[in-house]
Amino acid sequence: MTMRPARKRARTPLDADRLEELALAYVARFATTRVKLEAYLARKLRERGWDGDGEPPVSALAAKLVEAGYVDDAAFAKAKSGSLLRRGYGGRRVTQALVAAGIAEELREHIRPGEAEERHAALALARKRRFGPFGSEPPDRAGREKQLAAMLRAGHRLDNARELVDAPSVEAAEEWAAETCEDD
Numbered sequence: 001m002t003m004r005p006a007r008k009r010a011r012t013p014l015d016a017d018r019l020e021e022l023a024l025a026y027v028a029r030f031a032t033t034r035v036k037l038e039a040y041l042a043r044k045l046r047e048r049g050w051d052g053d054g055e056p057p058v059s060a061l062a063a064k065l066v067e068a069g070y071v072d073d074a075a076f077a078k079a080k081s082g083s084l085l086r087r088g089y090g091g092r093r094v095t096q097a098l099v100a101a102g103i104a105e106e107l108r109e110h111i112r113p114g115e116a117e118e119r120h121a122a123l124a125l126a127r128k129r130r131f132g133p134f135g136s137e138p139p140d141r142a143g144r145e146k147q148l149a150a151m152l153r154a155g156h157r158l159d160n161a162r163e164l165v166d167a168p169s170v171e172a173a174e175e176w177a178a179e180t181c182e183d184d
Contacts, residue, residue: 011047011048012048012051013048013049013050013051014044014045014048014049014050014051014052014056015050015051015052016052016053016056016057019041019044019045019052019056019057019058019061020061022040022041022044023037023040023041023061023062023065024065024070026040026041027065027070027071028070031075031076031079032071032076033071033073033076033077033101033102033103034062034063034066034071034073034102035101035102035103036101036102037062037065037071038058038059038062039102041056041058041061041062042058045058073102073103073104073107074107074111076101076103077098077101077103077107077108077111078111080094080097080098080101081094081098081111081113084097084121085113085117085118085120085121085124086121086124087124087125088121088122088124088125088126088128088129088154089121089125089154089155090118090121090122090125090151090154090155090156090157090160091112091113091118091121091155091156091157092155092156092157093154093155094112094113094155095108095112095155096155098111118156118157118160119160119176119177119179120177121156122151122156122160122161122163122164122177123164123173123174123176123177125151125154125156126151126164126165126173129147129150131147131150131151131164131165132147132164132165132166132167132173133167133168133169133170133172133173134170134173139165144165144166147161147165148161148162148165151164151165163176164176
């Protein structure tokens with residue numbers, strides 16, 4: 001007896017009601033931005049097709065969900081930024097993530113982390129990855145360069161990365177991170 005592969009069921013094209021159901025299910029499950037929601041709906045339309053009148057109301061539907069408060073770009077940006085900073089990512093990586101999520105430039109500027117937040121994020125990464133004084137022993141030259149490169153890839157500025165990797169002790173690194181910056 002030979003087994004036939006299971007046939008894929010042809011999906012029915014979307015209409016306005018089904019498109020709205022998909023949008024509501026998506027925003028109920030995921031924190032998202034208007035741009036990400038529109039991209040999701042466009043992808044679903046490409047996969048399944050459109051069976052409604054005229055053009056699919058993707059932008060209008062996204063605007064409706066923004067107006068209802070189901071999609072809030074500012075709240076998303078603030079939460080995403082805070083999450084990345086707590087995980088040890090620097091300002092550049094935070095900005096890249098917000099750009100990828102479709103956050104507008106003026107909102108990104110408003111959410112951008114200050115010097116104190118960037119220092120705490122750098123400290124969190126150094127502690128987590130055991131860089132500089134958080135390691136069991138001071139790194140050799142090659143190890144130091146690798147630690148600096150990892151901090152730069154995480155979005156930290158070179159001067160902040162050097163401060164932490166070259167810190168003489170854990171206490172010195174923590175004091176540096178706690179210093180009040182004149183820029184803030």
